[in-house]
Amino acid sequence: MSAPAKSDIPRFASIEKAIGTLKPVDPVYCLQPDKFRGAAKRFLDGFPGDTLYAVKANPHPNVLEQIYAAGIRHFDTASLGEIELIKSRFPDAICHFMAPVRLPGHAKAAFERYGITDYAIDCDFELEKLLAETGRPEKLRVFVRLATQFGGALLELSSKFGSLPPEAARLLKRVKELGPTPCLTFHVGSQCLSPFSYAQAIELARRTVVLAGVEIGALDIGGGFPGPDTNNDVPPYLWYFDTIREALATLERDKLPVMCEPGRALCAEGLSLVTQVVLRKGDRLYINDGIYGSFDELTMPGFNVDYPVRVFTVDSKSRALTLPGEIRPFRVYGPSCDTLDVLPRPLMLPDGIGAGDFIVFDAMAAYTVAARSNFNGYFPDTWVQIGS
DSSP: OOOOOGGGSOEESSHHHHHHHHOOSSOEEEEOHHHHHHHHHHHHHHSSSEEEEEGGGOOOHHHHHHHHHTTOOEEEEOSHHHHHHHHHHOTTOEEEEOOSSOOTTHHHHHHHHHOOOEEEESSHHHHHHHHHHHOOGGGOEEEEEEOOOOSOEEEOOSSSSOBOHHHHHHHHHHHHHHSSEEEEEEOOOEEEOOTHHHHHHHHHHHHHHHHHTOOOSOEEOOOOOOOOOTTSOOOOHHHHHHHHHHHHHTTOOTTOOEEEOOSHHHHGGGEEEEEEEEEEETTEEEESOOTTTTTGGGGSTTOOOOOOEEEEEEOTTSOEEEOOSOEEEEEEEOSSSOTTOBOSSOEEEETTOOTTOEEEEOSOOTTSGGGOOOGGGOOOOEEEEEOO
16 A cells, blocks of 8 residues: 655645645545544543554554554554554554454464564464464463444444353463463444443453453453444543443452554544535536445445535635535435445535535545545545644
């Protein structure tokens, strides 16, 4: 993945200035450093442990630079490729290989080349493969992953990975017997709207530890912290942190190392997307980005997401002005030739919108850049920075 050097990214005082100056025909990703800093500060100040950025949410170097500059030094890396990406840019960063399934030889490379010592497993096969590839069990922390299906998230993540408490307890015992430090991890699901889900999962972890009769060396409570979403009532992060802190007290372990893996919550607000209307046909709009580009996330089951939008038109003096008019629903299509390339729900936009106008989608960093493709030859990759 290539990216311009940080100094090469054009900078503008505002998104309106960028639109007026560039009048971009291609989609534009607008980095906003102040929002990355604010998101990182929430976790670094409020979460009772180490905060790992889940690289899968947005692995673009421009975004990673913002995450690192905001003070994040731990990274949840789910593949050898992500580890190589992080360590090549930030040699002092601490990577954690928290995917429960790894390709053959990847744990060996992670351990020997990059000194990675944290790994997740949820079955005997992956445990045995991990130990055979690394050969130094005493150096490892092995996190047994619990299945936690509590229904508080828009997308559950326990049907594919995770063990129930009896099996997880057995694995914890086996990890200890084989030499690594036994640890626990779970993931309550993506876009979790219930802080209580974390308390439930920590209680499940407590019961698993009691069942195993093994003292764990660390607890990783995973990700799932929500990003902004105009269709759902997202609780304040303070509620999550307070609930987690109270639940951790029930473990009766002073100074137990605790980690979390936010992706969306650390990056989503830091990126806006500028798109241009290419064509209007009645109540249908055709824009220069779509489902195969930055809007893939809208296709996920259970995600009733509406990104915050603003609409601008450019006048004869190259000023980007808010487009007035009565708000009405429009069906919005992407640029490709595929009929499926359409946003799943109408957008509420000014009735005077037409070709050449710009729609700005805010809070667009999570799982947009990460999932885009070059289908039909379209690949959004123009970047600017807003502010400093």
